[in-house]
Amino acid sequence: DQQVKQNSPSLSVQEGRISILNCDYTNSMFDYFLWYKKYPAEGPTFLISISSIKDKNEDGRFTVFLNKSAKHLSLHIVPSQPGDSAVYFCAARTINTGTASKLTFGTGTRLQVTL
Amino acid sequence: DTAVSQTPKYLVTQMGNDKSIKCEQNLGHDTMYWYKQDSKKFLKIMFSYNNKELIINETVPNRFSPKSPDKAHLNLHINSLELGDSAVYFCASSQDYSEQFFGPGTRLTVL
Numbered sequence: 001d002q003q004v005k006q007n008s009p010s011l012s013v014q015e016g017r018i019s020i021l022n023c024d025y026t027n028s029m030f031d032y033f034l035w036y037k038k039y040p041a042e043g044p045t046f047l048i049s050i051s052s053i054k055d056k057n058e059d060g061r062f063t064v065f066l067n068k069s070a071k072h073l074s075l076h077i078v079p080s081q082p083g084d085s086a087v088y089f090c091a092a093r094t095i096n097t098g099t100a101s102k103l104t105f106g107t108g109t110r111l112q113v114t115l
Numbered sequence: 116d117t118a119v120s121q122t123p124k125y126l127v128t129q130m131g132n133d134k135s136i137k138c139e140q141n142l143g144h145d146t147m148y149w150y151k152q153d154s155k156k157f158l159k160i161m162f163s164y165n166n167k168e169l170i171i172n173e174t175v176p177n178r179f180s181p182k183s184p185d186k187a188h189l190n191l192h193i194n195s196l197e198l199g200d201s202a203v204y205f206c207a208s209s210q211d212y213s214e215q216f217f218g219p220g221t222r223l224t225v226l
Contacts, residue, residue, distance in 0.1 A: 036217075041219070043119070043205050043217030044158070045217070046214045046216065049214065089158065093212070095212045099146060099165040099166075099212070100146045100163040100170040100171055100212060101209065101211075101215070102163070102173075103160065105157070107155070107156050107157060108156055
């Protein structure tokens with residue numbers, strides 16, 4: 001049962017344009033959503049997050065939007081740069097006992113920013 | 116300075132062998148995790164430890180045994196390796212339930 005889905009395995013965007021990566025989830029108990037970026041042969045790197053009580057969070061070129069009624073979130077990158085080329089994972093959090101959290105990941109979207 | 120480090124980076128071994136993967140974090144975090152990324156790229160949590168205490172155990176076979184000698188280390192020992200254990204294993208750490216920081220991964224190949 002895949003609770004977090006990223007239906008687009010890949011996305012190609014021209015440099016300078018907007019990249020929009022999408023994520024859908026099914027579990028209403030998720031309280032926090034995160035985006036991680038991953039380069040080949042490296043571990044995922046935290047990028048940006050959003051609480052379930054908000055609908056938007058912005059950090060520089062990165063903005064995450066949350067639509068709770070649709071159980072959908074998206075990551076916008078503008079303007080896109082060649083260094084943004086990586087695999088982006090959407091993750092949703094549930095808290096265990098207050099001392100640890102469990103992240104449920106999507107399968108990732110490979111973003112390629114072309115010149 | 117590497118925040119979360121894992122050794123080895125690559126591990127190739129025969130079926131039936133026992134192997135260990137080591138993880139260390141220098142972030143001062145209380146909580147550490149092991150994740151498995153399989154061939155379909157699903158990244159799934161296996162275990163979580165907080166201050167050397169097991170917090171999360173996601174129905175992982177008994178052949179997998181995490182060991183936390185102190186809160187900066189969480190090692191993963193795997194007995195009687197099987198072909199299906201081939202995957203990339205990621206260690207992560209966090210301060211309680213805040214953002215998790217991941218290590219570079221260990222690619223395990225079982226022949």
